[in-house]
Amino acid sequence: MASSAVQPRGLKRTFITPEGVDLRLELGSAGSRAAAFIIDVLMIVAILVAATLALFYVARGTSTGGEQFIAIIWLIGAFVLRNAWFSLFEMGGRGATPGKRMLGLRVVARDGARLTGSAVIARNAMREIEVFLPLSFLADQSVEGLADTFLVVFALLWSGIFLFFPLFNRDHLRVGDLVAGTWVVQSEKSKLSADLVGTSYRARRTFPKAALELYGIYELQTLEDVLRKENPDAIVTVAAMIRGKAGLPDDGDDYGFLYDYYVALCAHLEANMMVGRRRESKFA
């Protein structure tokens, strides 16, 4: 099966299903996870502000008893929003908060087992020291002025260790992920893109064998991206480069040339692969 080992350096991780197939999970990048978190926080703040205003509006006309009831609802609501927003959403079927969902992320157990409630609670309760602790130190400083600046700087550095923890380990684990045994992976929905070659294809150009020996699979798949994206600049550049290397004449139709070259190269590499000569890149 997997003929090329997944490098542990990038964001791809080996993940073998019970059926023995490697799914090659892609971890969420630090940037998209931070973005997801910011979206969630903004949503929480927006809901809190809207609910507070709504409760104020309702409270204006009521008696003291009503006011008390509304104050209780506010206190409990704020507590639940702060502590349960992440946990409740991640316990759901998608395993993701709205922010994560927008960025195509989801939380999964590192061992591939089902994600338990206790794991979700553990990873989110740890946020207290990752985010709220540095924030409360910052708030303290603005309240108490510069009296204990040294202490606050020390506290910020200390709590910063937890905040930036994901940047210092290979799997981008938060402290919470580490303790809960979870990680955040990319889990996007994508449509099957159209077949580039198709059945109605007719070759209009032929290429000498030497021209097809120039490149390997890596270059072929890069060419595939270029063709699918249809960026005019990239097409001109790539076509000129391939013509130059292969010593082929320019016939004025860059896209057609690249398209024919792609099909020919793909067929050539596939034929070689069938007899056991898989060529990963032009350097192989």
Add this chain to the structure above:
Amino acid sequence: MNAPLALPSDVPRVNATRFRQAHEEDWEQLDRIVSRMEKRSIRSLSDEDLLALPSLYRTTLSSLSVARDTSLDRALITYLERLCTRAYFQIYGVKTPAWRQLTGFFAHGWPSAVRALWRETLFCVALTFGAALLAYFLIRSDPTWFYSIIPQGLAEGRDPTASAAALRATLYDKEQDWLGVFATFLFTHNSQIAIFAFALGFAFAVPTVLLILYNGLTLGAFFAVFAAKGLAPNVTGWLMIHGTTEIFAICISGAAGIRIGLAIAFPGRASRMDSAVEAGRTAATAMAGAVIMLAVAGLLEGIGRQTITSDGLRMLIGSAVLVAWLSYFYALPLRRANGE
């Protein structure tokens, strides 16, 4: 060489095309079923879909393997990888229904997690009372100690200079007006501290231990102030009605934090990661339970204590609740849950 190929136009040139033609229908069907499961639940599937799911999943998974080895169409491989990943998590990561998780938590998860933390809990209880005794004797010998333990805001006049009558009033006066709000505030505030004690355990448990220690010092300091004016039994009743639950809950969440810290500092035979994960999940269950206990404590403090002013009754309720917690956590025979 390489003359124009005399193939009929409908013969696929590359494997990806052949492969797509043969299996595309299966993939699309799996995609449709998985999307439905993600949006709603497995129960929204029709019987045919439910029966087709496992075989479609396996077909697609083997398509992925074959595609990786025979096809060079990257878009196809990426699509299959994503589809298989989504299907995998829908099939193997199936959630236990919410009510089953809840009953499992109360019947098994919570008490067994607390039971597993008994050593750390005992340590926290000992630490709390040790610190309380220390603060008590310090302040009885020299009342100025009080001001170095308790910040001004928290004391609200309950300091060594207060008169016995004023102190007595704080124990029995009813705050009828904002009773419920007060109880709720105490609950959210204490729960936040419990969650904090849990999370701080990650820093090798040191801040958690300090938090528990300080909690004990505060307790002892207040007790000393009241005891100095001959109000010891009265303050005991005042504290006990909710304190047995509240202090116990804080001790359990402290124990949860300490467990995490110890697991990371001294993983034993397991790897540091595995040891942290195992401790983290047990500790999180115990901490979630502590938040429930604090809700009970909030009710007892905000409503029970305000309406019941007899010392004996306050102590009786406090002890009864404590016995109930202890028997629930440590004496109840646990039936092994089938899966979590």
